Amino acid sequence: MDERGDFSRFISGAAERLAELTDTARLYSLVKAEELKKQELYYRLGKKYYSLFKDSPESDLKEIVDRILSCDDKIAELKVKLSDPGDSYRDVEATDSSGQTAETRENGSGEACGGGDGADNEGIFQDEGDPSEKPL
Secondary structure (H helix, E strand, O other): OHHHHHHHHHHHHHHHHHHHHHHHHHHHHHHHHHHHHHHHHHHHHHHHHHHHHOOOOOHHHHHHHHHHHHHHHHHHHHHHHHHOOOOOEEEEOOOOOOOOOOOEEEEOOOOOOOOOOOHHHOOOOOOOOOHHHOOO
């Protein structure tokens, strides 16, 4: 009879531990969901601020706003290039079934769209901790 009682206590303890783990996992899930909501709100806040104040940003935000305006200019420039593909593009023929290399022909300047390596964004978005913890 003693073995049955030990087994029963073991099962009972395992069930309690499983319930605790389930509650913990649920709480972590709820925290993550709130963090995602907060991230979306920061995104919306940033877009709203930009749309309202891009012409006269606060001095400590001016560099970021200027970078966004620069991106807008680059996007417009690239869209013009897309509308006139004869200016600069590459034609690539697919390889055949034997695996022979494709012929590539460059027209125009041969520069790739984007042209950047992303290095121009270094230093702007440094991790400054949780923005909700800083005064506005």
